[in-house]
Amino acid sequence: MSKPDYSPIESPVAYEAKWARLWREGRIFEADPIKGKPKFFICVPYSYQNGPLHLGHAFTFTRGDSYARFKRMQGFNVLFPWSWHWTGEAVAGTSERLKRGDPAIVRLLRDIDNVPEELIPRFTDPAFICKYYTGENRKVVDAMGFSVDWRREFYTTDLHPYYSKFIQWQYLRLREKGFVSMGEHPVVWCPACQSATGDHDRLVGEGIVPEEYTLVFFECDGFYLAAGTLRPETVFGATNVWLNPYAEYVLVEYYGKRILVSRKAAEKLMEQKHGINILRPINAKELMGKKCKAPITGSELPILPAGFVDPNVVSGVVFSVPAHAPYDYAALLELQRNITEGMSMYAELLKGLRPISIISVPGYGDFPAVEVVNRMGISGQDDERLEEATREVYSKEFHEGIMKNNCGEYSGLPVRVARDAVKARLISSGLGDVMYDLPSKVVCRCGSECLVKVVKDQWFLTYSDPEWKKKVRMQIMKMNIFPEEARQWFLNVVDWLRDWACTRKTGLGTPLPWDRSWIVETLSDSTIYPALYTISKYMNDGTVKPDQLTLEVFDYVFLGVGDPEKVSKETGIPKSVLESMRDEFLYWYPVDCRISAKELVPNHLTFYIFHHVALFDEGLWPRCIGVNGMVTVEGEKMSKSKGNMIPIKAALAKYGVDATRCTLLLAAEGMDDPDWRDKNAQETRRMLDLFLKIVEEATSSELEACEDRLERWLISKMVKRVKVVTDAMESLKTRTACHEALYGMYNDWKWYVRRRKKLTRSVLTFLDTWVRLLAPFAPFTAEEAWSKLGNGGFVSLARWPDYRPEEVDELAEASEELIARLLGDLREIIEVTERKPIRAHVYTSSAWKLKVLSIILGFDLKDVMKEPGIVIKESLKVFPDKRKEIPSIVKKIVEHISSFPSEISRNVLLELASQEKKVYDEAKSFLESEIGCPFHIWAEDEPGIYDPMGKSRHALPLRPGIFVEINP
RNA sequence: GCCGGGGUACCCGAGCCUGGUCAAGGGGGUGGGCUUAAGACCCACUGGCGUAGGCCGUCCUGGGUUCGAAUCCCAGCCCCGGCACCA
Structure with a gap:
């Protein structure tokens, strides 16, 4: 990959670049299997390459790197690999907007992301965008001192020579095992763009998702009025059907029946159903006063005019349940009270309507809607408080309501059970169906109003599979999860997870192997790629050519299936290479730890477990997940639109790497959100400088040996700090660990030098330990101090200090406490x-x-x-x-x-x-x-x-x- | 709505699981030391009262358990995040 040096990474701390260079030249973070040496495989999710890495990335990455460095110093053979996510539609969106000449996107690229002006025209190519940011961000990752084995680097999509081969192998095997199936799926859809409209592509209606309504068919003159409802079970309490006399209605040919809905609704249905046609307009006024027959109950109900019925909402046809729906009752009241001219002919019918009670709810009488409307003093259908009244009645009836004796076979059932049963019966008997609609308006970025489309032939990962879920749950119970609270969250996600639409029509990615018109969606092509790290170096160094990677090669390496001899013959990969790939996979796998921000718990991290469980042997499933919070800046959520997005590069240029790393680490642990504060970063910078000054002072002083209470105190405190830092790191409490290593040790030091006017030999022991304890968090400063203390080599590769309880001296500690x-x-x-x-x-x-x-x-x-x-x-x-x-x-x-x-x-x-x-x-x-x-x-x-x-x-x-x- | 996480001093934040060491640590502020000066660094103070190391108050609100509650139990109020076609 070409990576022209557009702008250098600059830190105000001179020694940082030096140590980064020495690490690179020494290739000290390249990890190969070593027989008999315990391994530790740690990774972080790759980042999407649509912009510069920012402090949010830096937080997760620094936690990962600190843990990797800690484990390395503990004597593990640590693998910490890196790669880049190119899959997705967002980058393509950026290109499109640029092509259309959107000035906002130019401003964003130039002013926020600091893309050189002359390169912006090339951003019309999505691949160039990813390539550009990958080049920029690799420099940042390197500058941050992340202890990465770069020989294993890759990026995703079919632009990469072998990544797609891996994904295609994964999907073929998943499909064989029955974890991929075809189905349909409602999405928010822009008719102008002819594509799904995600949250980020909306001008209006962020967070709005399709709602599922039930259409209930009321027979009339040989066709059906299709009324939409969220509560099909209330059909037992229906008193009449409302139509808007001024709205346009049409008759639709609908699976052998003819149904009546508003014209708008018919248009929506066309996006949701196969082969339905609009037959002709119907004048609603002509239907007024007629009777229609309700399904299931067979009741004869009058059709009546009502201005409040909105033809743009669901089907534009409503059945009225005044006993249990506050809106219906309020409307009925108002109509009964002042029967207008046009309505006079229906006066008798209207007056005859009485609420029918069908649900009993603790704490309410027979007519909850009536009760609530009266209690709140609602007088008409335009009252805003009807929203609240509806929420109250719906929620109470859903959770605590029981169907009364007048509900046929559903009598006695809880409402929530009856609802699904009635819906199922309506559909199976052909007297109802499902229709999707948006609960409120959604407008696409292009300015068009969105509707719900049911995407056909969509491919799904069948996460709802109970057997699959069961295995995943068991693994979640077994693995280490930090912090512990996240475990319950994972379990809940598994419970609620539905099938996941795993393919897209647009954007960058890997084509679905059996239907190349689809691309594997971004979250679905990033689940088991840690496995690829174990062998990617063989491709990167040319030992294995991408086109030699047949399905059989992957089967052998990852599943142990097949005969290496045969595979070797077919592919031309030497048998010994195949075997070392297999061995290397088995050496590094399973992943010992994956660290990520909590936003990925309900999706990526859970999918990660699902796919490992689906494809690999049980011993190779993930061992540990660490979850952390999301960075805010001076108390505010970080975002490009707010202009408070801090790129890592900017933080480095201001405070240096180690201060940036430590400021982040010190800001939070567990699932709390770390808050980046300029003041804190300045303070951390000062503290690190002070630490180096302490080391310089000690190494340039004449030190005498001394054996007394205070010396024993210093060593005792130090030994205890070692334990605290070690224990904290073992459970990924990076804040506690970093704080103890930096400030805990410093507080001991302060007291010591205050008590002892002249430094003694013991301080060398103390400083030696201090440097090692700091090395995972502030690796550059630690290397600098390490060499100042006269050591050769790298502290990055030095031994982590052991806890030596025999050096704890409680008496010495208590003595100082007394003083x-x-x-x-x-x-x-x-x-x-x-x-x-x-x-x-x-x-x-x-x-x-x-x-x-x-x-x-x-x-x-x-x-x-x-x-x-x-x-x-x-x-x-x-x-x-x-x-x-x-x-x-x-x-x-x-x-x-x-x-x-x-x-x-x-x-x-x-x-x-x-x-x-x-x-x-x-x-x-x-x-x-x-x-x-x-x-x-x-x-x-x-x-x-x-x-x-x-x-x-x-x-x-x-x-x-x-x-x-x-x-x- | 469902699920998850929270509410601690001027600010940020630890403590809570396992009750007594306790209201850590840092920032900011105030005073002092060092210094020609500035900066850096060091020390003290930073809820109230106090001419002897003390007393009183405080951890969202209200109850309860206990010799003793920031911590345990019950009820309530408020804030943040995720909820699927975004990565």
Whole structure:
């Protein structure tokens, strides 16, 4: 593929390009099978090449790459491949708009997507668009430091030499297994464009989908009035049929019958049914007052005029159910109230109409529609509140309604059951049918009003197949899904999934192998392509020619079916090559992890599982899916029309790669939506620079060996951070992991350098670990630091730090906690006095209180908090002379002890309490410099103690008394 | 409507599963240190009250469980996302 360098990727961070180059030259991310080495195959969905990659892509990709890098450092042989999605109709749409000279599209390409002006004319070719963006985006992916094995790259559609072969093999095999079938399907259709009108192609009516209505045939004079309804079961409660006297009606020849509908409806039906014809117009007025016969019930109902009947809605014929439909009741009321001139001849008929109750609903009487209309004070059919009234009655009756005894064989059935049963009976007896219509107006981008067309001969993936679903559900239960909440979502999607129309007439893609007038639709040609990554390098390097890829080759490699000897003879691919392809597939498969944004849960990710389940052996089904949220920018949804779409390239140019990666990672995890904020990116940039400065400072200092409490503290904290980061990564909590690796480690470092004025040898251990922990998230900065620390090679290939629990030192940690608390107490006191301190005195508690502490720790702290009495009694036995102090001292100690983290064991607390004075003595000079005055540390019962305020009495174990002398 | 996710301080956001360490962390703001200055960096404060480490308040609303609730239970209100011919 030609990839002219239209514009370079620039980062303000000089070392980023350097390391990207060294990785490329070292080919360190190229992964081949290694016998005996555990593998890890991770991938992200390829992106559609109709524009520059933006921060939304960057988020998912960075999570994937961080995980890949983490696993690589853990010693796995990691495969992280890349490719590009070209399939779809959108790019073709762009080309068309450009050809028509749409100025908006030129503006978008030039101003938003920064396409060089001179190239825009070439965008009239859809393939060029994909090619252009693929070239641009490959540079971005490379610059981002994604650890990709580029030898396996491909793109989709039949423009690619072998991708289509793979898809055609997939579809032939799916069809053989019965997962592809032909059917018909209603779509929103533009009669002018002669194509389906997707949401993005609409001027009006986004989100509107075809609604299915039931036509109910009422016989009259040898033909049928076809009334449309959402509630066929209410035919039992029909009182009459309404026609609009001023609308145009026609008689339609309809499968051996003649039906009457509005002219508009007839036109709609022509798009939905085979071989129906409009016979002649009918004057509705001539039908008024006549009787017609309802299906199933056989009731004779009058035909009456009503202006509210809209000929543009469904069939333009309505049957009235005033008992259960608020609109019908309101209309009836109004007509009965003021019978106009033209209506006078029907006065008797109108007056005779009474609601017929057919459904009982808890909480309502016989006539819910009447009740609701009266309650809401609705007086006429134009009242807007009828919408709400209808919603209420429909919903109540659907969920809780029961058909009454006057409903024949449907009596006693729940409404929701009766509805489908009545509909089925109407259709099978030829007295009804299905008609689709749009619940509200939809206008195509071309300006024409859309209608519903039933697309014939459409190919479907039969996702509704219960056996198929069952296997998919079982796999979903088995696999790892992060976060866990997404699992239930997947299960729900499987439940609701219907058959999926998998072919299209237009756009780029792979022709359906058995009917080349169709193209495999975009979501349907991107399900099992991770399998292709395992062998694509053989085609890319020319070992296997695309035209050698017969069905038998794919059968052998992916299914283990067939004899390699024979396949080799037929194709000319050496047998050894076939066998290594097969081996390589089996080495990498199954996919160990696929990471994607949550918008793909209800479609791509679920399809991905379905197709693997359909085609491969059970051991090769996906092992894990990670789902994440969708990026917003400064709290707003990102979109081109809002102009807040941030291309990755722009973020890189401003903050550098690692800051971009970390800002995204730090913004959210789980299914929460990360919010990109400029301020956060600046801060992250500063933090990474500071980290490098810390490394430089440490490596340029004279470091002495030192073994003390604080050194042990530093290493202990570090070891614990290792565990937190590792555990977080294992469950794909990239935010927690990145945060701990960056800020967690930094907080420990800050405290350490504040306590220790001069750096020691231990900091090298600390920094070594810190660099490794950062490497998955900020790989460039980590490599730079790695080399500054004097290491050769790449930290990208270094070992992930092990958790070494033996280096945890709870006592050292608790000691520092004690010092921090003392410092906090001192600060608070000094602040309240609002004076400069001249001397501070600290009193540690006397030995008997320590003994009381040990008594307390002999009990379960929970019990003690509930019942302090047990400890008080016990303590009194030991110190009968402290009768006065003990009750309150015990309570205070218990309260204070409970403020320590519960992971600190009681042994550590006791040990710490016994060393308390020593701990303060060791930190004396630190405390003096922090507070800015001399310190004295006394024991409570020390002779000659200076304690003019009697503060030593208040001393408790692990909480000394304090007296601060201040300038008066 | 159906399904999924949420509501935490000035802002963003953790904690919730497994109740007590607790209202993390970052931004912004205020004050101080370092500095010729600026920037960077460091420290403190950032719900209220307080001349001694304290007291009171707070996690959408209202109830409940508990010695103890941001966390568990019940009811309600509100917000966001997906719902198929878009990728």
